[in-house]
Amino acid sequence: MRTFYFFLTILLIAIQINAQKFQNLALTPPMGWNSWNHFECDGVNETVIKEMADAMIINGLNDVGYQYIVIDDCWQVGRDTNGCIIVDKEKFPSGMKALADYVHSKGLKFGIYSDAGTKTCAGRPGSKGYELKDAETYAKWGVDYLKYDWCNTQGQDARETYAFMRDALFKAGRPIVFSMCEWGENKPWEWAQEVAHLYRTTYDIDMKGRFDGDIWGNQLGWTEILDKQVGLEKYAGPGHWNDPDMLAVGNSNMTTNEARAHFTMWCMLAAPLMAGNDLRSMSVNDKNILTNKALISVNQDELGKQGFKIEDFGNFEIWQKELSKGDIAICFFNREFNRKRYNIDWESIPIKNFIGKYSVIDLWNNQNIGTTESKFTIEIPSRDVVVYRLKKVL
Structure with missing residues (x-):
């Protein structure tokens, strides 16, 4: 029986060596x-x-x-x-x-x-x-x-x-x-x-x-x-x-x-x-x-995390993607024909691993609009997004 398991182990190792994709x-x-x-x-x-x-x-x-x-x-x-x-x-x-x-x-x-x-x-x-x-x-x-x-x-x-x-x-x-x-x-x-x-x-x-x-x-x-x-x-x-x-x-x-x-x-x-x-x-x-x-x-963030939905209000959703160096991408997605107003209070959004203070960068407008300590209102156009990079403040 030991001989059988020995050869079975060798066979499995051989299969694993030959069965692989390019890394x-x-x-x-x-x-x-x-x-x-x-x-x-x-x-x-x-x-x-x-x-x-x-x-x-x-x-x-x-x-x-x-x-x-x-x-x-x-x-x-x-x-x-x-x-x-x-x-x-x-x-x-x-x-x-x-x-x-x-x-x-x-x-x-x-x-x-x-x-x-x-x-x-x-x-x-x-x-x-x-x-x-x-x-x-x-x-x-x-x-x-x-x-x-x-x-x-x-x-x-x-x-x-x-x-x-x-x-x-x-x-x-x-x-x-x-x-x-x-x-x-x-x-x-x-x-x-x-x-x-x-x-x-x-x-x-x-x-x-x-x-x-x-x-x-x-x-x-x-x-x-x-x-x-x-x-x-x-x-x-x-x-x-x-x-x-x-x-x-x-x-x-x-x-x-x-x-x-x-x-x-x-x-x-x-x-x-x-x-x-x-x-x-x-x-x-x-x-x-x-x-x-x-x-x-x-x-292309090197951390390689896929984003996920953290809030779903029907035709309005909030998505999060964890990034390297503790940064976070947050996307507000308006699926309706009408514009959507939303009051941002960062502490009330269920963002995972949201710890401390972040600067807030509007990625489509290339603007730094403050920090997560501030509350403000955004308007998301019809069938559009507003997306921010929350950059960790050390």
């Missing part, structure tokens, strides 16, 4: 751009990807932390006799290695897409049965980020399937951020911390108001997705992030107020910040939202 990646939520929400299948090609990389630099998104340029679905058309994935030569005539080199030459990182099933969501070849081959191919191309979808996976076990691709990536030897797009069907927040660097918690955000013409609060609108993040904060942290899907800023029918609120709440959630708009032609307002350094510093 020290995505220690803060990944920031970048993905092709799907604007270009979908028909619009994506080599020229577009190069121009997005150029536009990321021209617009200074790289200066505030955006680094990944990710091609989503529709770059692949088949497999050769050796099982290697075939790139669509009409869309990507130079091939993926050359495109990755171009992105890298800009100081950015290159991402790609595949699917855990037999076919991708757009009907292109999936990775099922070819995981090792695909992982080796991505490593040779210089891929830095893999989004791995969950279409056409009938009969597959999510944990086993994603762990297999994780191991294939590790075996290939190139550190690649692994983004699970399993839509939260199997509660990945409970088990995916050791499998992926980020994992989707819901279905895709509705980009076009397909249900009621309003991306704000419909079946797949971002506020509905936000509500589904409540209670998941304990599962996120450096190297393993809850992913409520890509940003809709600049790519929907939202007003500036709504876009500002959406971006703010994703920052409060420590969510990956993956833009999906056309970076070549974005408005000044959208650029200002996506590049707000104060909010990005909240999202």
Whole structure:
């Protein structure tokens, strides 16, 4: 019996050594751009990807932390006799290695897409049965980020399937951020911390108001997705992030107020910040939202805490995010069409770990407005936020 347990222990150790993801990646939520929400299948090609990389630099998104340029679905058309994935030569005539080199030459990182099933969501070849081959191919191309979808996976076990691709990536030897797009069907927040660097918690955000013409609060609108993040904060942290899907800023029918609120709440959630708009032609307002350094510093805080709701008055909520050095982010979120007045008495708000005195910095207006010893009234515009950084006073 002792011999049996000895060999069982050796086997378990061997499994643990071989079954792992790359460590020290995505220690803060990944920031970048993905092709799907604007270009979908028909619009994506080599020229577009190069121009997005150029536009990321021209617009200074790289200066505030955006680094990944990710091609989503529709770059692949088949497999050769050796099982290697075939790139669509009409869309990507130079091939993926050359495109990755171009992105890298800009100081950015290159991402790609595949699917855990037999076919991708757009009907292109999936990775099922070819995981090792695909992982080796991505490593040779210089891929830095893999989004791995969950279409056409009938009969597959999510944990086993994603762990297999994780191991294939590790075996290939190139550190690649692994983004699970399993839509939260199997509660990945409970088990995916050791499998992926980020994992989707819901279905895709509705980009076009397909249900009621309003991306704000419909079946797949971002506020509905936000509500589904409540209670998941304990599962996120450096190297393993809850992913409520890509940003809709600049790519929907939202007003500036709504876009500002959406971006703010994703920052409060420590969510990956993956833009999906056309970076070549974005408005000044959208650029200002996506590049707000104060909010990005909240999202990218090294403590790696996901924000959580501390007050819920129906269509008015207060959220908190704990930050490094004892700082705290507090967001007042007005979900109504009408403006909201609120009297702030910091001592009466149930802020966790609120000890002592803090300076109060308005993050959207870049103003220091006093300390937490003062009481004052704020007005939150329709469908908007007011967000403060409480900075510990020593």
